[in-house]
Structure formats: structure tokens, C-alpha cells
Amino acid sequence: MLDEKEIQCPYCWESFSILVDPSEGEEQSFVYDCEVCCRPIDVEVIVRGENVKIRAKNKGEN
Numbered sequence: 001m002l003d004e005k006e007i008q009c010p011y012c013w014e015s016f017s018i019l020v021d022p023s024e025g026e027e028q029s030f031v032y033d034c035e036v037c038c039r040p041i042d043v044e045v046i047v048r049g050e051n052v053k054i055r056a057k058n059k060g061e062n
């Protein structure tokens with residue numbers, strides 16, 4: 001079952017929704033191009049039962 005989650009772009013700070021699939025794993029990470037500025041966002045999804053958390057990071061960070 002896909003879950004719609006809102007993320008905020010770390011580059012242009014616009015918010016938009018993306019679809020995540022909690023059945024894909026408890027910890028997922030992928031790159032999603034911002035729908036507004038098209039820059040690559042590092043997206044992390046943490047699934048804990050019913051609780052799905054999402055984090056968006058600047059791909060150059062760490």
C-alpha cells in the first residue's frame with residue numbers, strides 16, 4: 001500500500017508530496033528530483049509499524 005508523504009526540498013524549501021511504499025523495507029533511501037527546482041534530494045524513509053517517517057536531505061551533505 002502506497003503512502004503519500006510530504007517532504008520539503010532542502011534547496012528551494014518548497015513542499016510537495018511523494019508516494020512511498022512501506023512494504024519496501026524498514027529503512028529506505030533513494031534520490032528524488034525536486035518537482036519544483038529539479039535538484040536531486042536524498043530521501044530517507046523510516047518505517048516503524050504504522051509510523052512512517054520521511055527525511056529529505058541535500059545530496060551534498062554528510
Ligand SMILES: [Zn+2]
Pocket residue numbers: 009010011012013014034035036037038039
Ligand atoms: Zn526544490
